[in-house]
Amino acid sequence: MTNPLVEIDGDEMTRVLWPIIKEKLIVPFVDLKTDYYDLGIENRDATDDQVTTDAANAIKKWGVGVKNATITPNGARVKEYNLKKQWKSPNGTIRALLDGTVFRKPILVKNIEPSIKSWKKPIIVGRHAYGDLYKSVETYACHPGKAELVFTETNGKEKRITIHDFEGAGVLQAMHNTEESIQSFAHSCFRFALDQQLDVWFATKDTISKTYDQRFKIVFQRIFDKHYQQDFEKKNIHYYYTLIDDMVAKLVKSEGGFLWACKNYDGDVMSDLVASAFGSLAMMTSVLVSPNGYFEYEAAHGTVQQHYYKHLRGEKTSTNPTALIFAWTGALRKRGELDFNANLQLFADKLDRVLIETVEEGFMTGDLALLANPPAQRILSSVEFIEELSKRLQR
């Protein structure tokens, strides 16, 4: 390696697995260079969460990061770890600093069939992570009255629209998005599709939402025409827009193998649907792609808390390290690509292939054994599974 990866460590069971993955699967084969940040909850607390900002800035410097799963503290965690306060979600902090879109991609193996029989290739969900319902304001109108939408420009000019004349009680909600955020969402999706050589499908409800959703449609089309059409043609990939209802109808009949760009709420709901229909959260990778050309790879799952408590009791766990390993290979492959290091890219491809072959030959962790058809040959603990991969990788 020439340039380092930004390595962001995390918590609980995934923190236990992280050094084992490095020691058995990466360090023996790669002259690994990393810029390390400890985002374990104790260190975030000790540094007043400064370490999270430092890690995001390091990704801005080096371009590529790999992140372990981290605890987002709630009340119970504050007590459990005796924290100074309920620190914010590290993913939220990093996303805010890098400004990006999160893409979740399932890892497919032959012996775990998706619930939807026609799906043969991964469906990647790109979720817009700003605005709409998630930054909305709402109120309960308990008496009859007039609800209005008022927009006051900085120069004082006012636009006023009647929402509804309530004759009795009712509910109200107002939401927004920004042109800049929609643009950066579109750029991230088209760049990701070019990188992965995938068609892009995008859907809204613009027939009903003639201004709000239509804006998304217009921005996507304009950015595609201006910046991406030619490159898409060269790679023989396509951009396809449709209505959200048509989209879901086509989705369940499709073969997969495309990027589904989702508005915030659609992405929230549909990424769980896609993950569950493909089999398991432990087989779902996630990458944050910033419009400024930064990449952060991680597993889509959390710290697997219950397995950690088992581990602390001295019991063996069968936590599936697949998505963590794919986070590493995703980051190494991207580092290789940016640094023109073909060997590094080749290594990442090999490790992915070894892992998939191992599972397809029936060697897997307990979570996959519940789904596998034909049934698993051997159900392995996390460490046994990593050791099996290491043995095969050596070979």
Ligand code: NAD
């Ligand atoms: P989780 O994803 O850790 O686990 C949910 C369930 O999914 C587990 O009970 C387990 O049955 C299964 N599972 C997940 N990953 C697995 C794996 N690799 N192998 C086997 N089974 C697996 O989510 P949670 O329990 O809701 O959250 C635990 C902690 O993780 C929380 O503190 C939360 O804040 C954090 N979290 C972090 C991230 C992140 O950093 N990206 C994402 C989600 C949750």
